[in-house]
Amino acid sequence: xxxxxxxxxxxxxxxSWSEEDVIKSLSYLKDYQxxxxxxxxxxxxxxxxxHDELKRLxxxxxxxxxxxxxxxxxxxxxxxxxxxxxxxxxxxNLHCLCKINFDLRIDxxxxxxxxxxxxxxxxxxxxxxxxxxxxxxxxxxKYKSELVVKADSPFFTSLFPWKKVKWFRKxxxxxxxxxxxxxxxxxxxxxxxxxxxxxxxxGIPTSPYLLNxxxxxxxxxxxxxxLLEKNKxxxxxxxxxxxxxxxxxxxxxxxxxxxxxxxxxxxKIILEIERGLIFKVNPKKTLYFDRRRTDSLIxxxxxxxxPQHHSNLKTKEHLTALKNxxxxxxxxxxxxxxxxxxxxxxxxxxxxxxxxxxxxNIRKIRGLIHLATYNEELDDVVKGHMANLKPIYGVNxxxxxxxxxxxxxxxxxxxx
Numbered sequence: 443x444x445x446x447x448x449x450x451x452x453x454x455x456x457x458s459w460s461e462e463d464v465i466k467s468l469s470y471l472k473d474y475q476x477x478x479x480x481x482x483x484x485x486x487x488x489x490x491x492x493h494d495e496l497k498r499l500x501x502x503x504x505x506x507x508x509x510x511x512x513x514x515x516x517x518x519x520x521x522x523x524x525x526x527x528x529x530x531x532x533x534x535n536l537h538c539l540c541k542i543n544f545d546l547r548i549d550x551x552x553x554x555x556x557x558x559x560x561x562x563x564x565x566x567x568x569x570x571x572x573x574x575x576x577x578x579x580x581x582x583x584k585y586k587s588e589l590v591v592k593a594d595s596p597f598f599t600s601l602f603p604w605k606k607v608k609w610f611r612k613x614x615x616x617x618x619x620x621x622x623x624x625x626x627x628x629x630x631x632x633x634x635x636x637x638x639x640x641x642x643x644x645g646i647p648t649s650p651y652l653l654n655x656x657x658x659x660x661x662x663x664x665x666x667x668x669l670l671e672k673n674k675x676x677x678x679x680x681x682x683x684x685x686x687x688x689x690x691x692x693x694x695x696x697x698x699x700x701x702x703x704x705x706x707x708x709x710k711i712i713l714e715i716e717r718g719l720i721f722k723v724n725p726k727k728t729l730y731f732d733r734r735r736t737d738s739l740i741x742x743x744x745x746x747x748x749p750q751h752h753s754n755l756k757t758k759e760h761l762t763a764l765k766n767x768x769x770x771x772x773x774x775x776x777x778x779x780x781x782x783x784x785x786x787x788x789x790x791x792x793x794x795x796x797x798x799x800x801x802x803n804i805r806k807i808r809g810l811i812h813l814a815t816y817n818e819e820l821d822d823v824v825k826g827h828m829a830n831l832k833p834i835y836g837v838n839x840x841x842x843x844x845x846x847x848x849x850x851x852x853x854x855x856x857x858x
Contacts, residue, residue, distance in 0.1 A: 447461075448620075448623075448624045448627065449624055449627030449628045449630070449631050450464055450465065450468075450631065452607060452610055452624060452628050453503075453628060453631055453632075455606050455607045455610075456506060456507055456602070456603075456606055456607060457499075457502040457503060457506045457507060458506065458606070459499075459502065464499065466495060467495045467496050467498065467499035468496075468499070468631075468634075468635070469495075470492070470493035470495050470496040471496065471634055471635070473492070473493035473496065474490045474491060474492050474493070474638050474643075474645075475490070475491045476488070476489075476490055477489040477490070477491055477645070487644065488555075488643065488644065489643075489644050489645040490638055490643045490644070490645040490646070491645050492638075492645065492646060496635075497646075497647060499635065500635060500636065500646055500647045500648050501647045503632070503635065503636075503648060504647050504648045504651060507601070508648055508651055508652060508655070509526070509651065510599045510600070510601055511569060511601065511655055512599065513525075513654060513655070513658050514589075514591065514658065517658055517663045517664075520663065520688060520689050520690055521654050521689070521690050522536065522689050522690065522691045522741075523650060523654070523690065523691040523692035523694075524650030524651040524653070524654055524692065525651070525654070529833060530691060530741035530742060530743070531741075531743065531797060531833045531834055533689050533691040533694075533696070533740065533741045534740045534741050534743040534745065534797035535797050536687070536689050537687070537689070537696060537698045537738070537740055537745060537795075538745060538794070538795035538796060538797060539677055539679070539687070539698070539795070540794055540795065541677060541678045541679065541700050542677055542687070542698045542699070542700065542733065542795070543699070543700055543701070543702075543732070543733050543734060544698065544699045544700075544701070544702055544703055544730070544731065544732055544733065545696060545697070545698050545699075545730070545731040545733070545738040545740065545745070546696070546697040546698075546699075546703050546708060546711070546728075546729075546730050546731075547694065547695070547696050547727075547728065547729045547730075547731070547738075547739075547740065548694070548695040548696075548697070548711070548712070548715065548723055548728050549693060549694055549695075549723070549724040549727035549728060550693035550694075550695075550715075550721050550722070550723065550724065551721075551722045551723060551724035552722075553653060553692070553693035553721060554641070554642045554643055554644050554649055554653065554693075555641045555642065555643060556720055556721050556722065557641065557642040557652075557653065557656055557720060558640060558641055558642075559633050559637050559640050559641070561656060561660075561720055562632075562633050562636065562637065562642070562652070562656070563629060563630075563633050565655065565656060565659045565660065566629050566632060566633070567625075567626075567629055568585060568586060568659065569601075569655075569659065570601070570625050570628075570629065572584075572585065573600075573601045573602065574614055574621070574625070575593070576593045577600075577602070577611065577614050577615070578614065578615075578617075580593055581593050581594070585659060585661075586661075587659060587660055587661025587664060588661060588664060589659070589661065589664060602614075610624065635648075636648045636649070636652055650692055653692065653693070654690070656720065657690065660718040660720055661718060662714070662715055662718060662721075663690075665714045665717065666688065666697075666711065666714055666715070667686060669707075669710060669711060669714055670686035670688070670697070671686055673707050673710075674701075675697065675699045675701075675703055675707060676699060676700065676701075677698055677699060677700050678700040684700075687699070691741050694741060695715070696740050696741075697711070702732075703730070708730070712728075733745065733747065733795075739800070740797070742799075742800070742803075743797040743798060743799060743800075743834065744797070744798045744799070744800050745795050745796075745797060745798075746795065746796055746797075746798045747794075747795055748794055748795070748796050797834060798834065798835075798840075799831070799834060799840075804840055804842050804843060805842070807827045807831075807843055808842050808843055808846055810823060810824055810827065811824055811843065811846045811847055811850050812846055812850075814850060815846075815849065815850050815853050821854075824850065828847070831843070
């Protein structure tokens, strides 16, 4: 059996496939379909769809192998994209703490194609070398990115489980040099499977999570944590120690703080991200929000300050309803103008932040609901939007959507 055959055997055993099925999927390594998408700004999003057989192999690798690569406990809490049971809503909700006043949103420019085969190969080789050291009994693992981790840390999951690859583990335990050759062949195979034309592309199932791995092991997270702690870019908390708060959703970084983040610190943050010579920051999409003046926009959701009064006037909707009532009673606008603004500034008022859809999106969904009332072809579109609204609003939909949706549901029942 050649070294390449051993690499294929290791891959097949790890994902519980036969070697024949792996070889069959590998025969489609160059079989991709280009599917361009036009973005809102007019630029083109380049998507590449792999052949179904190859996609099946990539998905198996993601579930049974790549998810086992640790993002480290203190780092993994910050990743909201491409992580099971987390979403863009969770990413926005993470930044809804009461004492946050400022948000810095940083976008990576062409994040996926910025990752080349050599970057993936270097990081996977380092991960495997440290995993082998862990199997051999080393107590401490060191990475080029200055990460130093205890080998017995609970967040490590074995990449080479004994039950699946006993033969490979025996080579390692017996210090047979053949395991190094097999490991190299395995890395070469993985790199070819998860890239197209030498780069990571959108459309491959492994790309989003692999991007998380590259961000962690290239040292970006560790460097940012050190920078934020050193410069006191923190969120004040009553229930815990003041700490830095940032999250990553695919190629979007969001950093929140209680105090302003000045231009000098922002430039240092950008330099730390670009220091690894893999990623570049997109200046056009890098935004700074002051919540005292405007709502922050995080992964497509507005972070809205919601008032909580000791009276029954808990939301802006209640205030609007009261204004309409006063108008219907014939009260002149001048008689109550300014009262509501004063009310919003009362010292007994507390507030909290909530993630909400932008108003233009709500108007768009409302329009689609009205159209779907008379056009059955739009039913699936409405169902999709309503499913997306559930994790944001729960059962408390905005009135602009709730009322037309009730009419829509009633008309659907009437169709039958």
